[in-house]
Amino acid sequence: MPEDENVLVGLKSPDDAGVYRINQELAIIQTVDFFTPVVDDPYFFGQIAVANALSDVYAMGGVPKTAMNIVCFPSEKMDISVLKEILKGGIDKLEQAGVVLIGGHSVDDPEIKYGLSVTGFVHPERIIAKKGVKEGDLLILTKPIGLGIINTCIKGGIASKELIDRAIGIMSMLNKDASEVMKEFHVSACTDITGFGLIGHMSEMIMQSGLSALINAKKVPVIKEAIEFASMGFVPAGTYKNIEFYRSMIEDRLRDDTLLSILFDPQTSGGLLVSLPSEEAEMFLIKLWEKGIQEARIIGQIIRTGEEKIIIEE
Amino acid sequence: MPLEINTKGLACPVPVLKTKEAVEKNNPKEIVILVDNEAAKQNVSRFLTSRGYSIITEEKEGEIRIIGILESEACMPSSFVKEEEGKKTKTLLLITDDKIGHGDDLLGTKLMQNFINTLKEMEGLWRIVFMNNGVKLTISNSPVLSTLKELEASGVQLFVCGTCLEHFGLLKDKQVGETTNMLDIVTSLQLADKVIHI
Numbered sequence: 339m340p341e342d343e344n345v346l347v348g349l350k351s352p353d354d355a356g357v358y359r360i361n362q363e364l365a366i367i368q369t370v371d372f373f374t375p376v377v378d379d380p381y382f383f384g385q386i387a388v389a390n391a392l393s394d395v396y397a398m399g400g401v402p403k404t405a406m407n408i409v410c411f412p413s414e415k416m417d418i419s420v421l422k423e424i425l426k427g428g429i430d431k432l433e434q435a436g437v438v439l440i441g442g443h444s445v446d447d448p449e450i451k452y453g454l455s456v457t458g459f460v461h462p463e464r465i466i467a468k469k470g471v472k473e474g475d476l477l478i479l480t481k482p483i484g485l486g487i488i489n490t491c492i493k494g495g496i497a498s499k500e501l502i503d504r505a506i507g508i509m510s511m512l513n514k515d516a517s518e519v520m521k522e523f524h525v526s527a528c529t530d531i532t533g534f535g536l537i538g539h540m541s542e543m544i545m546q547s548g549l550s551a552l553i554n555a556k557k558v559p560v561i562k563e564a565i566e567f568a569s570m571g572f573v574p575a576g577t578y579k580n581i582e583f584y585r586s587m588i589e590d591r592l593r594d595d596t597l598l599s600i601l602f603d604p605q606t607s608g609g610l611l612v613s614l615p616s617e618e619a620e621m622f623l624i625k626l627w628e629k630g631i632q633e634a635r636i637i638g639q640i641i642r643t644g645e646e647k648i649i650i651e652e
Numbered sequence: 653m654p655l656e657i658n659t660k661g662l663a664c665p666v667p668v669l670k671t672k673e674a675v676e677k678n679n680p681k682e683i684v685i686l687v688d689n690e691a692a693k694q695n696v697s698r699f700l701t702s703r704g705y706s707i708i709t710e711e712k713e714g715e716i717r718i719i720g721i722l723e724s725e726a727c728m729p730s731s732f733v734k735e736e737e738g739k740k741t742k743t744l745l746l747i748t749d750d751k752i753g754h755g756d757d758l759l760g761t762k763l764m765q766n767f768i769n770t771l772k773e774m775e776g777l778w779r780i781v782f783m784n785n786g787v788k789l790t791i792s793n794s795p796v797l798s799t800l801k802e803l804e805a806s807g808v809q810l811f812v813c814g815t816c817l818e819h820f821g822l823l824k825d826k827q828v829g830e831t832t833n834m835l836d837i838v839t840s841l842q843l844a845d846k847v848i849h850i
Contacts, residue, residue, distance in 0.1 A: 490664065490665045491665070493665060494665040494666075494668075494669045495669075496669075557773070568698075569698060569702050570668070570672075570698065570699050570702045571665075571668040571671075571694070571695035571696060571697070571698035571699035571702070572665050572668060572695065573664070573691070573694070573695050573698070574664060574665075574691075575663070575664045575689070575691035575692075577691075578690055578691045578694060579691075596698075620766065623766065624762050624765065624766055627765060627766075627769060627795075628795075632769070632798060632799070
């Protein structure tokens with residue numbers, strides 16, 4: 339592949355999104371994300387898809403500017419009003435984020451899929467990458483986890499209306515405010531939590547750092563119903579794949595495996611996982627709470643053990 | 653013949669849903685579930701364990717048989733749970749201001765917010781008593797209202813001084829906790845194993 343010195347983040351160091359330098363003051367962040375419906379309500383599916391697609395830009399400390407729709411829809415089998423609702427949900431969420439929709443593309447497909455390609459701006463020297471954790475950093479997670487389990491229960495028809503609404507609220511919440519607060523601090527590294535689950539994404543963060551993470555499972559914000567449903571076996575297949583894939587990275591000191599399956603639960607439009615110096619962590623947390631990000635918590639610390647691993651304690 | 657359910661070829665969460673349906677409908681002493689993948693095996697086993705079944709699994713030629721046998725109710729550890737609860741120390745928290753410490757009020761307000769939000773981590777927290785300026789934490793525009801509601805939902809008792817609410821003209825604005833009197837407050841202080849004054 340041809341080299342280009344303006345590629346600041348690309349396939350050589352895969353991150354949440356790619357970054358390309360335009361000049362010394364400006365770089366663009368590019369990302370694309372789309373998926374099949376996670377909730378029955380098309381309007382909220384649209385909102386969640388947008389929050390999810392923008393999240394990669396927020397995780398890199400950027401400001402999303404423009405977006406293009408990607409749509410797969412079975413136009414012969416399904417009423418077009420469903421698609422209209424999805425797109426309306428999407429546009430409303432984009433408006434809330436201050437992002438302009440400038441185009442899109444659709445294909446006829448047996449299964450609905452929706453998402454966006456997003457372009458954002460960032461100063462080339464203020465990119466917040468996934469790599470870069472430092473010894474002593476505290477780790478903060480901005481949204482509760484357990485969404486994969488709740489989505490499994492929604493599919494299985496055993497989630498209450500109130501729980502579904504709460505899950506929709508979490509998934510459609512933009513990581514915008516958290517990202518803005520992050521820029522006021524000396525954040526070492528950040529990523530957003532999606533399909534690999536909290537510990538999967540954390541593993542990606544500490545790989546090649548020479549450092550370890552110590553996590554207190556009890557401090558991790560969790561949707562409380564997810565714990566009960568997980569112990570009843572409503573665990574998505576992806577969780578078991580995540581545990582298998584990252585098993586060599588973890589030192590599991592938990593008493594039972596329910597909590598482990600929550601820590602590896604695949605999230606849809608999850609929160610940001612932020613690593614920052616310990617002396618700044620408390621003020622960072624207070625600022626997040628002030629912005630209404632009430633469930634943000636300190637969940638662990640970056641430590642030196644001589645290995646790269648994640649120690650999970652209770 | 654024990655009840656047998658075949659969930660091969662079905663994706664999660666269908667195997668566990670079918671198991672749940674069968675257990676709830678028939679309440680069988682013994683049940684056999686056939687699955688064909690690891691996720692379904694673990695999920696079905698978990699479900700049966702959560703309903704008091706002990707599990708044996710047999711695997712051959714890509715087919716997994718999960719056999720669940722209902723344990724007798726005498727094994728249920730509910731009596732132990734109660735005993736443990738009784739041993740817990742009862743911590744009472746007395747909050748007499750809406751901020752922490754003196755010096756900078758803005759800092760004090762933020763610290764109080766941080767303190768309340770972190771209270772979930774305090775083991776044995778039994779009751780919180782709000783007096784004087786502290787009652788302002790329980791009214792509609794309080795930044796910690798949702799956390800206090802969560803604490804209350806998790807079993808922590810919140811006592812709000814009625815005289816104080818009345819003094820500030822906030823009786824109608826209180827959104828969480830029980831409006832209480834000095835007798836209850838004094839009794840609470842006496843009953844608690846530990847009192848922390850903020």
